[in-house]
Amino acid sequence: MIVPIFAGLIVLYIALNRAIDYSSKKDSAGKAVTDSSPELTRLTRQYLIIYLAAMFADWIQGPYVYRLYATYGYSVDQIAILFVAGFGSSMLFGTFVGSLADSYGRKNSCLTFCVLYFISCLTKHSPVFEVLMLGRILGGIATSILYAAFEAWLVSESHTRQLHETQLGSIFAAATTGNGIVAIVSGVIASAANDSWGVVAPFDVSVNLVQPLLENFINNRIQAFVLAATGFAILFLWTENYGDRNTGTSIMSQFKFGEAFARIRADNRIYALFVSQSLYESAMYIFVFLWTPTLEKTAGSAGIQHGWIFACFMVCCMIGSEIFSLLVASFKIQVEDFSYKIFAVAGVAFILPVLTNSPLLCLSSFFVFEACCGLYWPVMGTLRGKYIADDVRSTTMTLFRLPLNLIVVVTLMNLKHMDDRVVWVMCATMLLVSAVVQYVTFAGKTTRGYGTIGDRDTDATELESAPKLH
Structure with missing residues (x-):
């Protein structure tokens, strides 16, 4: 059964790809922005x-x-x-x-x-x-x-x-x-x-x-x-x-943790990215360890075809990427206006393994999550590029991974003592919390970020006027 599903996903991906090509040819203005730049x-x-x-x-x-x-x-x-x-x-x-x-x-x-x-x-x-x-x-x-x-x-x-x-x-x-x-x-x-x-x-x-x-x-x-x-x-x-090339004599002066933390705390937009990335990717890494035993349990003696399922996951991720291109390049929708929906849909998808033992429904929910991952990567890359300042970009992004690694380490150390349904609920909760954070921070509030053209270094005046944490 999995091979026809894989073929169907490939057809869907090709259809989306052709739709984007058709839309870009039809909209010459859009093509000028997204396709024709030699740089x-x-x-x-x-x-x-x-x-x-x-x-x-x-x-x-x-x-x-x-x-x-x-x-x-x-x-x-x-x-x-x-x-x-x-x-x-x-x-x-x-x-x-x-x-x-x-x-x-x-x-x-x-x-x-x-x-x-x-x-x-x-x-x-x-x-x-x-x-x-x-x-x-x-x-x-x-x-x-x-x-x-x-x-x-x-x-x-x-x-x-x-x-x-x-x-x-x-x-x-x-x-x-x-x-x-x-x-x-x-x-x-x-x-x-x-x-x-x-x-x-x-x-x-x-x-x-x-x-x-x-x-x-x-x-x-x-x-x-x-x-x-x-x-x-x-x-x-x-x-x-x-980034910021501090030429201090001490090796510790080369680390920008204090400045990066200050940027995260000073601007709700960067803080929202910090929280949503940490929670989403924690759920994603836990999913990597959990999808196989979950599907094997639901399939029973029939077993599962790991290689084909993994291939389907990757095609779903590619489909998500095409949907991103369709939304941004063809429909000209701002990333901030739909980012929260990705987290919400992913959270709902992780609730299904708790509610059903159907292998087909569980597999379908995992396909939906992988499609969300295909949307997630370009969405978060675009938002980070827009709102994180260049001078501490690498430092800020490594700090974003701190809670992610901590959550994954603690979960893996206790995984064998936890019921799978509890873990799925935990992952769904993290994703839904991320959706709320994204919605409150970004939906309908598109603004110029610190990383945009002509403002590559953080502007002190804009930083002062940015939303603060209290």
């Missing part, structure tokens, strides 16, 4: 080639991490410790490393990601627990950089090149769609590599762009390293950009 085209290519390569390296090992640890003979509790170490590392060390991107450069930070993640992949070859723990710690730090420095570089470049916020949103939408495609492709390659050379092979592929499994299809075997190639591409294709 937009150049920046999109510059960013997506590197960002999607980095995401490929991240995606390709994901499905086999747990199985790899189990193959080495570790118990469920030991594996849980390794997973918690990754999130804990991202929360503690990753926050500090990610913050340095504002002082030492976003390009340099992205190069650091490549090095750290490369080493993390190599540690998977060792069955020694301490070595695997080191890999998880390095991977956690790298993840913080991946989700902060890359976006900070893009937003800063878009401001330098005088791109409109709608154009920035189109890049985020393209990145979300590309990420879905990369996830599906990496899953297929990881599965083939695992079948051919064993469970450690996907981690080799994470280091290599194309492994020998493609010999049957391509006569001239391509030997390239994804992370090394990504690093070289960053080195030669990206220019450096910075």
Whole structure:
């Protein structure tokens, strides 16, 4: 049954894509804003080639991490410790490393990601627990950089090149769609590599762009390293950009935590992004651990097809990205006017697994959530680009991930003691609270942000007039 569903989702995605193309051709004014800028085209290519390569390296090992640890003979509790170490590392060390991107450069930070993640992949070859723990710690730090420095570089470049916020949103939408495609492709390659050379092979592929499994299809075997190639591409294709380059003598002077916290507290819009991102992504990461046992329980002896379901999830995410493009580029709806609806729909979707044991209804609710994720990434990227000031952008974004990692760590440590329905209610509550925060802060209140063109550094006068927390 899942294969026809996958085919139907593909048809829906293509239909939405064609509708957007038709709308852009019909509306020449809209095309001038979103499609025809040479700077937009150049920046999109510059960013997506590197960002999607980095995401490929991240995606390709994901499905086999747990199985790899189990193959080495570790118990469920030991594996849980390794997973918690990754999130804990991202929360503690990753926050500090990610913050340095504002002082030492976003390009340099992205190069650091490549090095750290490369080493993390190599540690998977060792069955020694301490070595695997080191890999998880390095991977956690790298993840913080991946989700902060890359976006900070893009937003800063878009401001330098005088791109409109709608154009920035189109890049985020393209990145979300590309990420879905990369996830599906990496899953297929990881599965083939695992079948051919064993469970450690996907981690080799994470280091290599194309492994020998493609010999049957391509006569001239391509030997390239994804992370090394990504690093070289960053080195030669990206220019450096910075936030606030404090040249103080102390290393602690390079961290901008105090200033970033002050910005978050001083402006309700940034605070709303802080709360809604932390809660939404906490629910999302918990969902990653929960969807498999939930569907297996509802399916019973029939079982589930994990690979096809994951592929469907990614297509739903791509559909969400297309809906974003349709709303913003075709219907010219401001992101602030519909962002809260994404959180609300996602929250309602997570209530269904509590109310029903139907595998089809549960699966449908997960499809809806994944579509919301496809909308979420470009929406939040656009809002962060608009309201977070460039001088402390990386620091602020790493701080956004602090509560996320804390919530996930605490939940994972107690997951086996909690009823699944309680966890689903908790996730739904976080999403609905995020919806309320977004609605109260943004709906019908579109304003010029600190990150917009001509106002890349925080304007003191506007900061004083921004809504405050009391």
